[in-house]
Amino acid sequence: GENVGLHLPTLSVQEGDNSIINCAYSNSASDYFIWYKQESGKGPQFIIDIRSNMDKRQGQRVTVLLNKTVKHLSLQIAATQPGDSAVYFCAEKKAGGKLIFGQGTELSVKP
Amino acid sequence: KAGVTQTPRYLIKTRGQQVTLSCSPISGHRSVSWYQQTPGQGLQFLFEYFSETQRNKGNFPGRFSGRQFSNSRSEMNVSTLELGDSALYLCASSLDPGRPYEQYFGPGTRLTVT
Secondary structure, eight states, rough: OEEEESOOOOEEEEEEEEEEEEEEOOOOOOOEEEEEOTTTTTTOEEEEEETTOEEEEOOOSSSEETTTTTTEEEEEEESSOGGEEEEEEEEEEEEOOOEEEEOEEEEEOOO | OOEEEEOOSEEEOTTOOOOEEEEEOOOOEEHHHHEEETTTEEEEEEEETTTTTEEOOOOOOOOOEEOOOSSSSEEEEESSSOOOGGGEEEEEEEEEETOGGEEEEEOOOEEEEO
């Protein structure tokens, strides 16, 4: 079936280090790939998105890389801070508007 | 600008009952989507509404239904509740369906079915 999955369910990093969260997708017919952050007790929050015709997009402290050859998406967070601790989801927007989410990776930042 | 609001925040129901959850989108947003979040299945798309019309539907049984009103507020209903329906139900709004990357999520309604 449709699936967007994550390589690592948990990730623990030291404050100040860079974090890399990975995601594999199975459906090539997607317009956008999106990363969301979900803190405890809150709904997911949009972080950054990338069109399917792009390889890289940078935001504030975050970079998303898309490798369509191997159907791989990654989120890089520079100088990770304790406030970055959350569950991160990748999602793909299929034609027609439906969003398919991955299972999520929990990022834990040690002070 | 107020965010997406969902009511109630917590709900406990028993098997066989039905439940209605409410979502008020951000002012000006006309697209509302619903998701079910569980530890085992993650975030799963339920349905999307735009201008009172259902545009997309996920792979859920007919017990799950929804609607959208002229003021863009949306409700979802689950009939004949099952234990497996226990989940966090999230609502998200955006200006229009073509911009899901600009979806803003509400805090969710935590439904527990006993």
